[in-house]
Amino acid sequence: MSGNSIYQPQSPFMRWLERRLPIGGLVYSSFIVYPTPRNLNYWWTFGGILTFMLAVQIVTGVVLAMHYTPHVDFAFNSVEHIMRDVNYGWLLRYLHANGASMFFLAAYIHMFRGMYYGSYKEPREVLWILGVILLLLMIMTGFMGYVLPWGQMSFWAATVITNLFSAIPLVGESIVTWLWGGYAVGEPTLNRFYSLHYLLPFVIAGVVVLHIWALHVAGQNNPTGVEPKTEHETVAFTPYATIKDAFLMAVYCILFAWFVFYVPNFLGHSDNYIPANPAVTPTHIVPEWYYLPFYAILRAIPNKLLGVMALAASILIIAFLPWLDTSPVRSARYRPLYRQFFWVFVIACVGLGWLGSKPPEGNYVLFARIFTAYYFAYFLIILPVLGRVERTKPVPNSITESVLGEGLPIGASAPPPIKA
């Protein structure tokens, strides 16, 4: 890292700093001159959007923590105090709550992009697994955050989800008691969830650093799935990717702002405006929308232990994708049959999400089981088999060839882009 010849600082201060802590050179080589495939489309901007949303959640969260009281007798009222008394408290609370939704939406889009273009394939397996770890951390953080307002949904979601661990044979009950810190969800539970909810986002930030590091080792994937062969097939990250990221970030913020300012409670559940009552369970407990697909899978299996295992498996199986997909072709652009199964998978995920919000009866259960079966079959049967039997379209030899057509030497007629 020291003596990085790419970065030549102009100002005396930067020269002084660079010799002692080469952070200028690190930023320069990672985010300014970093070679980025020139054919990336807007689906590649969601990594930047996710980093931005993490920053939003941390900043709004730290600020909300200045006014929130993590005690069962005061938590609900402290949230109302934030909404009514604290300067801009209503804005901070709605930003944080809707920010969580925007965070998960971006994460799911980001993951679907990876699945479509084969971004999980060799040599990006560790990058993909770090991503699954990030998803798990997000799920835990979001769950604990939702408990903090101590509404009816907060309390009963905490009860149901912690009770999942009781399905584990032999040690299950002990684990649940250990999680609760008592005989039921209560004051100890709320306090420890507050502590961990404050902690985990910083763990997420650390894993994000690893995630970006792993990305930079392999380089970005691109819509053709063919690695850049020459310098001409890449552009400097700044200004090209930076501006593309910033643009879609702005558009995404418009969507975010629409929720925050016009329909801030649309994605939430009105029952959470009722203070927690340990004696009365709401008639229809549902988690927030971003957990609904997993919730539907859990409820689709009629056996307690197997349902919990299916829930865990539905997330963990994603980590095995690089080995389950046997196709030598990366991008779905050249895999017409795979593409159809992929879109059915997306429909299955959305369908499971919708079914998760419905009461577990009648046809809802039937379709949840069908979609759950497809979900697992996609990973365990369809992908392994498809990679071996499908007829793929011819993969271009290079990115340039995919744009200009065949018969042209690499980089011959394309003028070099303006480099930083």
Place this chain on the structure above:
Amino acid sequence: MLVTTMSSAEPTRRDFLYIATGAVATVGAIGALWPLIAQMNPDASTIAAGAPIEVDLAPIADGQVIKVFWRSKPIYVNHRTKKQIEEAQNVDVAKLPDPQPDSARVKPGHEQWQVLIGICTHLGCIPIAHQGPYDGYFCPCHGSVYDTSGRIRQGPAPLNLALPPYEFVSDTKIRIG
């Protein structure tokens, strides 16, 4: 740094776009930053709790001093004896560390009522009433001595004890704040 390979005498469209984007981003950043800073200012419930309070003077005996809280600050309400009033008035004002006549520290016609903020002007401890060589106030933290008018006489405190805003609603009731 980025435009050096294509420098020209005229500002280009790219320059305009950079400056325009930067300006909008700056305005956006200030707009985003403002609520984050403003939220730390006192909130509506804290401000509401700082409304004026009324103190009934009738139960306070001659020579007695009580302590009330207004806006989280301790306020001494001292029913001064005749001796204390005389000692407060018979002073060479010019020789005081923080010159101020006693008449400026009480309401006219109500010299026996002394209302002051019980926070030492040195580093913020609460001075003890009816203590010290002047039978005024004495701060135990660093030894500041105040007289029966609450004026600093000895010790490190730079200023006299501060006065809260107050008025007499009637002869036996004051409103502080």
